[in-house]
Amino acid sequence: xxxxxxxxxxxxxxxxxxxxxxxxxxxxxxxxxxxxxxxxxxxxxxxxxxxxxxxxxxxxxxxxxxxxxxxxxxxxxxxxxxxxxxxxxxxxxxxxxxxxxxxxxxxxxxxxxxxxxxxxxxxxxxxxxxxxxxxxxxxxxxxxxxxxxxxxxxxxxxxxxxxxxxxxxxxxxxxxxxxxxxxxxxxxxxxxxxxxxxxxxxxxxxxxxxxxxxxxxxxxxxxxxxxxxxxxxx
Amino acid sequence: xxxxxxxxxxxxxxxxxxxxxxxxxxxxxxxxxxxxxxxxxxxxxxxxxxxxxxxxxxxxxxxxxxxxxxxxxxxxxxxxxxxxxxxxxxxxxxxxxxxxxxxxxxxxxxxxxxxxxxxxxxxxxxxxxxxxxxxxxxxxxxxxxxxxxxxxxxxxxxxxxxxxxxxxxxxxxxxxxxxxxxxxxxxxxxxxxxxxxxxxxxxxxxxxxxxxxxxxxxxxxxxxxxxxxxxxxx
Numbered sequence: 425x426x427x428x429x430x431x432x433x434x435x436x437x438x439x440x441x442x443x444x445x446x447x448x449x450x451x452x453x454x455x456x457x458x459x460x461x462x463x464x465x466x467x468x469x470x471x472x473x474x475x476x477x478x479x480x481x482x483x484x485x486x487x488x489x490x491x492x493x494x495x496x497x498x499x500x501x502x503x504x505x506x507x508x509x510x511x512x513x514x515x516x517x518x519x520x521x522x523x524x525x526x527x528x529x530x531x532x533x534x535x536x537x538x539x540x541x542x543x544x545x546x547x548x549x550x551x552x553x554x555x556x557x558x559x560x561x562x563x564x565x566x567x568x569x570x571x572x573x574x575x576x577x578x579x580x581x582x583x584x585x586x587x588x589x590x591x592x593x594x595x596x597x598x599x600x601x602x603x604x605x606x607x608x609x610x611x612x613x614x615x616x617x618x619x620x621x622x623x624x625x626x627x628x629x630x631x632x633x634x635x636x637x638x639x640x641x642x643x644x645x646x647x648x649x650x651x652x653x654x655x656x657x658x
Numbered sequence: 659x660x661x662x663x664x665x666x667x668x669x670x671x672x673x674x675x676x677x678x679x680x681x682x683x684x685x686x687x688x689x690x691x692x693x694x695x696x697x698x699x700x701x702x703x704x705x706x707x708x709x710x711x712x713x714x715x716x717x718x719x720x721x722x723x724x725x726x727x728x729x730x731x732x733x734x735x736x737x738x739x740x741x742x743x744x745x746x747x748x749x750x751x752x753x754x755x756x757x758x759x760x761x762x763x764x765x766x767x768x769x770x771x772x773x774x775x776x777x778x779x780x781x782x783x784x785x786x787x788x789x790x791x792x793x794x795x796x797x798x799x800x801x802x803x804x805x806x807x808x809x810x811x812x813x814x815x816x817x818x819x820x821x822x823x824x825x826x827x828x829x830x831x832x833x834x835x836x837x838x839x840x841x842x843x844x845x846x847x848x849x850x851x852x853x854x855x856x857x858x859x860x861x862x863x864x865x866x867x868x869x870x871x872x873x874x875x876x877x878x879x880x881x882x883x884x885x886x887x888x889x890x891x892x
Contacts, residue, residue: 466732466747467739475744476710498700505701510709512785513700522807523777526770536760543757544778551746551787573756 472552473658478509480549481654482542482574483645486561486621487584488613489599490591492635496584496628497558499642504554507646509655512548514541516559529610535566542570549578554654562612564619580652581624582645586635588613706786707892712743714783715888716776716808717879720795720855721818722847723833724825726869730818730862731792733876738788741880743889746782748775750793763844769800776804783812788888796846798853815858816879820869822847 473479483500485493497513504511516537520527524540527533538561548555561567571579591613592600603611610616621627626648628641636644649655707713717734719727731747738745750771754761758774761767772795782789795801805813825847826834837845844850855861860882862875870878883889 467735467745471739472744472746475739475742501701505705505709508709510706510786511701512706512781514781522780523774540757540774544781546756547746547748547778548782548785551782552744553785553787 469550469552470658476510476552477657478552478554479578479654479656479658480552481554481578481580481649482545482549482570483554483556483580483582483649484545484561484567484570485556485558485582485584486567486624487586488588488591488618489560489611490594490596491584491586492628492638492641493558493560493584495638496582496641496645497556499638500556500645503639503642503646504649504655507655509554510552511554511556514545514548514555514557514559516541516557516561519544535563538563538566538570542573545570546573549574554649560612560618562616562618564621567621580626580645580648581621582626582628583621583624585620585627585629587630590630590635703784703786704892710744710786711891712786712788713812713888713890713892714786715788715812715814715883716779716783716804717788717790717814717816717883718779718795718801718804719790719792719816719818720801720858721820722822722825722852723794723845724828724830725818725820726862726872726875727792727794727818729872730816730875730879731790733872734790734879737873737876737880738883738889741889743788744786745788745790748779748782748789748791748793750775750791750795753778769797772797772800772804776807779804780807783808788883794846794852796850796852798855801855814860814879814882815855816860816862817855817858819854819861819863821864824864824869 469480485496487493494515497515501511501513519541520537523544524537527537538559541557541559545555545557557570561570567581571581573579595601599608599611600614602608603614612618626645628636628644630636646655703714719730721727728749731749735745735747753775754771757778758771761771772793775791775793779789779791791804795804801815805815807813829835833842833845834848836842837848846852860879862870862878864870880889
């Protein structure tokens with residue numbers, strides 16, 4: 425533990441962020457000299473990463489409803505766990521019951537929904553975790569805004585390139601049926617566009633008309649993370 | 659790793675949450691039987707906690723501007739790290755540059771600010787981390803709403819009971835001076851109330867007119883966490 429030096433009472437002091445993103449606290453010259461102290465540095469991302477032997481990042485899974493995002497998220501989550509790596513799934517639907525419960529489905533609210541998930545994912549990555557965000561996130565500009573929040577290429581975009589016809593045939597939540605019947609408006613893929621990524625890190629799709637298994641899909645992402653050093657001891 | 663069983667392609671299926679908060683995926687009987695599969699269970703909080711040998715919780719530090727919240731947060735963060743425990747600081751000011759950058763200081767916006775931090779802290783605790791939230795959070799109802807989000811007493815409220823006169827003499831950001839000059843309106847402690855907790859887990863205050871050192875304050879919270887089993891192997 426880093427030692428603190430005190431000459432008396434606690435005193436807040438000016439904080440400056442240095443190039444490592446760590447907070448440096450210069451000795452304050454304000455007020456009573458008895459109040460001067462060195463504030464302990466907060467633990468930085470590198471230290472957290474060393475503690476848990478991995479590198480924090482965001483795996484952002486995008487695709488149509490029914491494209492297999494949650495399936496991949498759970499499989500990846502499980503496979504990372506089995507390797508002793510700490511990951512956490514941020515599920516778009518679940519967050520709409522909590523953090524984003526004040527948001528609807530207007531274009532503006534969708535953008536805000538994704539912005540907040542991006543901000544939270546960024547915090548998780550900074551905490552050293554492998555954050556798996558699973559959201560339809562249909563608009564390119566919203567996803568790119570989340571990518572821009574993450575430094576050093578720690579945003580790994582995974583595109584579930586599953587044909588609309590297959591997603592619709594699965595229709596796990598019955599939403600396509602409602603959208604086709606006009607009971608849901610602005611449904612992605614039906615009457616609202618899905619903009620596929622132009623440059624994503626990973627694209628998952630059918631091979632010869634057969635979808636890869638969840639284990640195979642998760643494995644593909646694990647391999648990517650391994651190759652890029654996210655699973656190595658830091 | 660739990661095994662998945664497949665009889666063909668991926669198919670979304672109905673999800674039910676069981677009493678452990680884990681997702682159970684019954685075998686779907688919809689559609690083509692070739693599409694039936696068992697979905698892998700996501701990793702649960704208990705498993706994550708076992709992986710990193712600690713219990714997720716929220717340490718919520720409340721108090722006036724200049725009361726020593728950040729100082730305590732950093733010291734606690736550092737002390738936990740030195741014991742090999744993973745914690746993360748959510749700082750109210752920092753979050754206003756990211757997640758909460760759309761919010762101002764109206765009563766409504768303050769409430770929303772605290773709600774969002776509470777929701778994020780809840781996610782961190784669910785991820786297995788010791789989440790240290792440091793916010794003035796002046797209103798009791800807002801703090802209590804965050805407490806209500808957390809199950810099983812995993813919300814540890816720490817009240818920095820530092821006299822206003824001392825906070826004002828420190829005035830680390832020069833805000834009290836501005837508030838006294840009328841240049842900031844609605845400043846907590848000056849022209850906006852601070853409602854002290856009625857029942858908090860930990861209260862930190864001066865002893866014989868002397869503030870405890872950051873190390874001592876952090877140590878008090880560490881002792882509490884230790885006593886309650888948050889630092890034990892799970």
